[in-house]
Amino acid sequence: MSENTADEKIDLRGVLCPINFVKTKLKLEMMESGQVLEVTLDDGEPMRSVPRSIKEEGHKVIKVEQIDDGYKIFVKKADS
Amino acid sequence: MSENTDAGKIDLNELKSGGFIKQNQKDLFTVRLRVPGGRLDIDKMIKIGEVAKKYSRMGYCHLSFRQSVEIIGVHIDDFNTLVKELAEFGQSIASCGPRVRVPTACGGCEYNPNGIMDAQKKALEVDKEHFGTPCHHKFKISFSGCPIDCARTQGMDLGFQGIVDPHWEEDPCTGCTLCEKACLEGAIVAAEDGKPIFYREKCVYCGDCIKACPTDAWTAKRKGWAVRAGGKHGRHPRTADEIMLFLPDDKVSDFIGKTLAWYNKNGKRGERIGTTFDRVGLEGYKEKVARPFITD
Ligand code: HEM
Ligand code: HEM
Ligand code: SF4
Ligand code: SF4
Ligand code: SF4
Numbered sequence: 001m002s003e004n005t006a007d008e009k010i011d012l013r014g015v016l017c018p019i020n021f022v023k024t025k026l027k028l029e030m031m032e033s034g035q036v037l038e039v040t041l042d043d044g045e046p047m048r049s050v051p052r053s054i055k056e057e058g059h060k061v062i063k064v065e066q067i068d069d070g071y072k073i074f075v076k077k078a079d080s
Numbered sequence: 081m082s083e084n085t086d087a088g089k090i091d092l093n094e095l096k097s098g099g100f101i102k103q104n105q106k107d108l109f110t111v112r113l114r115v116p117g118g119r120l121d122i123d124k125m126i127k128i129g130e131v132a133k134k135y136s137r138m139g140y141c142h143l144s145f146r147q148s149v150e151i152i153g154v155h156i157d158d159f160n161t162l163v164k165e166l167a168e169f170g171q172s173i174a175s176c177g178p179r180v181r182v183p184t185a186c187g188g189c190e191y192n193p194n195g196i197m198d199a200q201k202k203a204l205e206v207d208k209e210h211f212g213t214p215c216h217h218k219f220k221i222s223f224s225g226c227p228i229d230c231a232r233t234q235g236m237d238l239g240f241q242g243i244v245d246p247h248w249e250e251d252p253c254t255g256c257t258l259c260e261k262a263c264l265e266g267a268i269v270a271a272e273d274g275k276p277i278f279y280r281e282k283c284v285y286c287g288d289c290i291k292a293c294p295t296d297a298w299t300a301k302r303k304g305w306a307v308r309a310g311g312k313h314g315r316h317p318r319t320a321d322e323i324m325l326f327l328p329d330d331k332v333s334d335f336i337g338k339t340l341a342w343y344n345k346n347g348k349r350g351e352r353i354g355t356t357f358d359r360v361g362l363e364g365y366k367e368k369v370a371r372p373f374i375t376d
Contacts, residue, residue, distance in 0.1 A: 047261045052292045056193070061294035064256040 006038035006074060007031065012050075013042050013070055020046050021053045028059060028077050036062070037075045047071055099174030103153065108137060111151045111162065112174040114211070117185035117203035117223070118147030127169045135162050146220070147184045148174050178349075180213040180340070185223040186230040189242075195225030196287055196303055197242030202332055209333050213340055216347040216356075220312075221336065227286045233306075234320045235313050237353050238339055240305040240332060243285035243325060247301035248276060254295055262292035285325070304328050307370070309339065310354030310362070318354040321362055324370045331373055338369045 010027050012020040024039055031037060041047055051061050051073060058078040065072040099112030113128065120128070128149055132141050138153030154162060163173065174182050185203035189195020202223045210221075224231040224241040233239025255274025262268075267282035268289055276289075276298075285306070290298045304326035311320030327335055339353075342365055347356040357365065 043261075047258075048264075048288075048292075051258050051294065052262065052288070055291065055294060061256065061258065063254075064258060 005036070007035040009038040009040075011040040012046065013040055015046075017045050017049050018053075021050050024050060024054065024075070025057065028057075028075065031077050033077050033079045035077050037077065039073050039075060040067070040070060041073065042070045099148070099150075099176055100159070101176065105138075105153065107156045108153045109156060109159075110142075111135075111154045111159075112144065112176075113149045113151070113166070114172045114174045114182050114207070115148050116182050116207035116211075117188075117200045119185075119200055120149070124169060124171060128166070128171060131162065131165050134165075146182065148182060175212045178215055178217050178219075180210045180215065180219045180221065182211060183207050183221040183223065184231055186225050188223075188225045194228055194286075195242065196244045197223075197225055197240075197305060197329065199223035199225040199231065199240075199242065202240065202329070206333060206336060210336050210340070215340055215344055216349050217352045219340070219343070219353070227284045227306075233308050233311070235311040235317065236320060237309065237311065238336060239308040239311060239320055240327070241308070242303070243306045244287040244290065244303045245285060245301040245326065246278075246283070246287065246289050246298050248278060248298050250275070250297070252295040253293075253297035256294060258292045258294065259289040259298060262288045264288065302326060305332060307335065309365070310352075310357045312352050312354055318352075318358075320354070321357060323366060324374055326375070327373055335369070335373060339365075342369050 008027060008031060010023060012023060015023065020041065028037055039050070041050055054061060054075055060076045060078070061073050062076050063074040101110040101112065103110055132151045135158050136151050136153045137155055140152055142150045142152055144150050166172070183203040183206045185199035188199040190200070206221060219237045221238045222231040222233055222236045224233050226242050229241055233241045253275050257270040257274045259276050260268045260270040265282045265284055267279045268276045269279070271277050287300065290300055306325050307323040307327050308320035309323050310318060312318050343353045343356060346360055347353060
């Protein structure tokens with residue numbers, strides 16, 4: 001799986017903590033281990049909290065990309 | 081304090097050192113229980129409730145700012161039976177006057193993701209070893225698990241706050257910049273390649289960078305306690321002085337013991353330790369007490 005092609009995408013701009021994380025978590029639950037989810041987040045609190053919570057759940061942020069009004073983070077789902 | 085014909089039955093020493101506080105109402109007292117760290121096992125809580133129901137003549141309890149349960153409106157004649165009934169399930173009374181008080185602590189890291197050090201465990205330990213030690217004035221100790229400092233260590237005679245020393249390795253780092261985002265203190269700035277430049281003087285040792293880093297390029301080099309001393313609230317509040325960083329967990333009790341010995345030697349009756357610092361200077365204390373605990 002290339003780092004640049006995500007299997008799924010979710011745009012969470014405008015979605016507040018901790019709902020943004022909950023949505024990320026639910027999305028990841030529907031995916032297979034090793035698949036990559038692209039999550040679009042606002043800068044600020046979401047960028048502080050969501051990647052950290054993803055790590056706590058055992059998944060891995062493999063790449064971070066800055067975009068005009070926020071960030072895309074690429075999350076690789078953990079082996080279950 | 082009211083004279084009472086049954087006074088012979090009451091251990092007067094217990095009255096003076098224990099948590100019995102005279103109320104406005106004649107012969108009624110507030111009884112303050114010893115609840116280190118504010119953690120109450122539920123069975124105990126229910127039993128306290130039963131005892132309180134039986135002996136409070138005012139029908140309520142109060143939760144004190146130092147995490148104790150206070151039974152309000154206990155008649156002086158009921159002291160003995162009340163103390164006995166509490167003791168039956170291992171509940172003792174708090175202390176008053178010029179001595180070490182029940183330590184307080186934040187909820188801590190068993191259920192709070194911010195916690196770095198185990199504040200609850202330390203509070204229990206320190207309560208066992210130092211509670212009630214006589215000194216020149218009240219002596220308050222608290223423990224916070226992390227730099228958010230819920231247990232307000234700045235306002236304690238002696239406060240301990242959990243900290244972690246972040247250490248960075250270049251190899252695993254992908255330059256993702258998440259640690260820069262994670263650090264609220266501006267202690268991490270991402271360089272051109274996204275990799276962190278660390279400004280130690282701004283770091284508060286919270287460990288957020290360690291929690292954020294996806295590749296574990298940031299790890300915990302060591303954990304320990306930031307120590308503050310000389311704080312108090314009251315009419316003339318004083319912010320504690322920063323004494324040292326990274327006191328190892330197993331040295332806390334020793335540190336408290338040595339601090340109390342210094343205070344008892346250098347302080348005056350009726351003077352909080354912060355006032356002693358202001359009178360004789362902080363350097364002597366740092367040199368004598370803290371220095372031997374500093375490893376680098
Ligand atoms: C038998 C009597 C007393 C007992 C058992 C006692 C105990 C305590 C305790 C446990 C606290 C913390 C309360 C809380 O935050 O929950 C406290 C706070 C305080 N008490 Fe007392 N106290 C007694 C008498 C007094 C007296 C007589 C004074 C003043 C003349 C006093 C002044 C204060 C002040 C200023 C605070 C807040 C100070 C601080 O936290 O640094 N207390 N006391
Ligand atoms: C389960 C228990 C608790 C949780 C999960 C919790 C969580 C938090 C969080 C997440 C923050 C702050 C976050 C931040 O500013 O980054 C905070 C701040 C704070 N909490 Fe708690 N807390 C708990 C219990 C308590 C208790 C029992 C106290 C005090 C008695 C307390 C006092 C404080 C204080 C003083 C702050 C700092 C607020 C400020 O001035 O910014 N917390 N707590
Ligand atoms: S001091 Fe830190 S560990 Fe303790 S309750 Fe507050 S946030 Fe949690
Ligand atoms: S420990 Fe906290 S303050 Fe220090 S660099 Fe890491 S995130 Fe910033
Ligand atoms: S979060 Fe970790 S991988 Fe990302 S830039 Fe910081 S140290 Fe490097």
